[in-house]
Amino acid sequence: xxxxxxxxxxxxxxxxxxxxxxxxxxxxxxxxxxxxxxxxxxxxxxxxxxxxxxxxxxxxxxxxxxxxxxxxxxxxxxxxxxxxxxxxxxxxxxxxxxxxxxxxxxxxxxxxxxxxxxxxxxxxxxxxxxxxxxxxxxxxxxxxxxxxxxxxxxxxxxxxxxxxxxxxxxxxxxxxxxxxxxxxxxxxxxxxxxxxxxxxxxxxxxxxxxxxxxxxxxxxxxxxxxxxxxxxxxxxxxxxxxxxxxxxxxxxxxxxxxxxxxxxxxxxxxxxxxxxxxxxxxxxxxxxxxxxxxxxxxxxxxxxxxxxxxxxxxxxxxxxxxxxxxxxxxxxxxxxxxxxxxxxxxxxxxxxxxxxxx
Numbered sequence: 001x002x003x004x005x006x007x008x009x010x011x012x013x014x015x016x017x018x019x020x021x022x023x024x025x026x027x028x029x030x031x032x033x034x035x036x037x038x039x040x041x042x043x044x045x046x047x048x049x050x051x052x053x054x055x056x057x058x059x060x061x062x063x064x065x066x067x068x069x070x071x072x073x074x075x076x077x078x079x080x081x082x083x084x085x086x087x088x089x090x091x092x093x094x095x096x097x098x099x100x101x102x103x104x105x106x107x108x109x110x111x112x113x114x115x116x117x118x119x120x121x122x123x124x125x126x127x128x129x130x131x132x133x134x135x136x137x138x139x140x141x142x143x144x145x146x147x148x149x150x151x152x153x154x155x156x157x158x159x160x161x162x163x164x165x166x167x168x169x170x171x172x173x174x175x176x177x178x179x180x181x182x183x184x185x186x187x188x189x190x191x192x193x194x195x196x197x198x199x200x201x202x203x204x205x206x207x208x209x210x211x212x213x214x215x216x217x218x219x220x221x222x223x224x225x226x227x228x229x230x231x232x233x234x235x236x237x238x239x240x241x242x243x244x245x246x247x248x249x250x251x252x253x254x255x256x257x258x259x260x261x262x263x264x265x266x267x268x269x270x271x272x273x274x275x276x277x278x279x280x281x282x283x284x285x286x287x288x289x290x291x292x293x294x295x296x297x298x299x300x301x302x303x304x305x306x307x308x309x310x311x312x313x314x315x316x317x318x319x320x321x322x323x324x325x326x327x328x329x330x331x332x333x334x335x336x337x338x339x340x341x342x343x344x345x346x347x348x349x350x351x352x353x354x355x356x357x358x
Contacts (some may be wrong), residue, residue, distance in 0.1 A: 023180060028156060037061045037287035038087030040279070042074040044060060045306045047300070055294045061287045071180065072097065078279070079104045079289050085279040086289035091134065091295065094272045094333070096183055098124060098131065099342030107131055107277035110289050114314065122273050131275035135310040138243040138333045139184035140172070142262050144226030146235035156238065158267040159192050160174040162205060169209035172223040173240040176352050179215045179240075181273075185214045185240045186352050187341065188270035191334035195344070199208040202355045211236065212356050220245075226262040231251060244309040246324045260326040269333040274310070 039045075052063050057344055064087075067294070068074035071092050078090050079101055093101055101107060107130040115132065120131040125177040156162050162171055174182030189198040201246065213219050220227050220241050223234035229249055246260035278288045282295060293301055302313035305323050312319075319327075 018285060034284060035061055035345055036068055037089065037284050038062055038064045039291065040068060040074065040078060040085075040087040041067045042071045042092040043067045043069055044071075044308065048303050049309055051300055051303050054299060055291070059287070059290045059294070060292060061284075063291065064071070074086055074331055075101060076306050078106050082106045082280065085281050085283075087290050088284045089280040089295075090230070090279055091276040092274060093277075094180075094274045095338050096180070096187065096272065096341055097343075100337040101277075102130060102338075103342070104115050104279060106281040108282070108285070110292060112228055112276045112296045113293040117314045117316055118296070119313070121335075123181070123273065124273070130275040132292050133313045134274050134276050135304050136271060136273045136313055137242065137310040138264075138269040138271050138330050139181045139188070139280045140243050140264040140330065140333075142224070142226065142239050142241040142264055143187075143230070144173065144224070145239035145259070145261055145263055147225055149297065152191065155263065156265050156268075158265065160202065161190060161265070162210070162268070163208050164210070164240070165202070167238065169211075170236060171205075171209070171238040171240075172211040172213060172234070174216055174219050174238040175212055175357065177349050177357075181216050181240050181242065182212075183273060183345075183349070184270040185268075186348060187336055188268060189332040190344075190348065191270070191336055198266050198348075199351060199355060202352065206358075208288075208354055210356075216241065219324045229261055242309075243328055244311075244323075244329060246328065247322045249311055250326050251322060256325075264328050265287070266328065266330040266333075269330040269332040271330075271335045273313070 045067065051315050056062050066087050068077045075093050075097050082104055105355060109129050111129040111345055112132040113204045122136055125131050136137060141156065148155045151167060156167055161167060173185055176186040189201050193201045211223065213223060219239050224239040225232045225234050225237050246262050246264065249260050249262050250256055276292055278292060280286045285305065296314065297302040298314065298317055301314045301317035304310055304312050305320050
């Protein structure tokens with residue numbers, strides 16, 4: 001999942017990540033050294049100091065990280081290199097893109113240890129185990145608490161609310177053709193209104209003044225009034241972002257506030273789950289399997305929230321106080337089967353573009 005939270009902490013985690021691993025500059029298989037396992041991933045992968053060191057201590061394998069741009073670009077590279085994989089394990093494909101590498105035969109089957117601790121709602125490719133769920137999170141409409149308090153206006157709760165006159169000209173969202181959260185928000189509307197009803201919803205949303213920008217950085221940092229601890233420079237008090245955005249807003253706050261300056265509209269959310277898989281033809285398949293076991297282990301799972309601002313998929317993994325105090329986990333977020341997304345994604349985006357981009 002290409003989450004904004006990871007980008008938001010990228011500068012601070014980069015130093016730690018470099019301290020943990022040697023980042024490869026070009027693709028090569030871990031088979032060159034039987035004690036090295038190569039993890040192919042997106043630019044936002046991060047782990048805290050000592051976590052991958054523990055993996056080395058436990059297994060004897062050193063981890064080399066090969067980053068390949070954002071999630072979409074990394075997945076595309078994995079598909080293009082399926083006959084000559086760049087490494088042993090791929091991490092970073094979410095449910096909006098999962099069907100493509102599965103259909104292309106990118107991954108080899110492996111049932112990771114600890115999978116029985118993962119709720120079924122996060123498990124894809126059941127029975128074949130070509131991918132292992134690692135983390136999850138939601139794309140949601142976020143709101144600026146200060147704006148709505150000042151206006152004595154209740155923030156929106158649902159997708160329907162966003163089309164009401166009281167919220168006219170307040171929302172900024174991302175382009176579904178160029179942005180992961182923008183696509184997820186589109187999919188939330190498809191799930192809510194159906195394949196024949198979502199177009200009418202978007203007509204209403206655009207008529208109510210919803211603004212569309214290219215990507216998350218522009219929407220959240222430039223247009224949203226609630227960013228930067230409630231001191232955002234934008235004039236839009238509603239933005240399509242992540243359920244993890246409120247904890248991010250207080251991560252550096254001293255002292256910590258009673259509540260985050262931003263909140264989420266829970267009935268607007270779409271769940272993204274991120275997966276890892278053993279690359280077919282991996283040079284070090286044994287090391288790759290050990291790494292998949294580790295990614296699903298409690299130590300790595302409990303390290304995820306404060307490094308990549310996502311939730312672990314293991315039911316017995318504990319969340320840090322920052323998440324339990326300031327975060328919200330939607331009760332029933334929207335979701336769609338990966339194959340349905342694959343079968344319709346391009347046409348949905350094309351239709352959405354004709355409705356929303358003017």
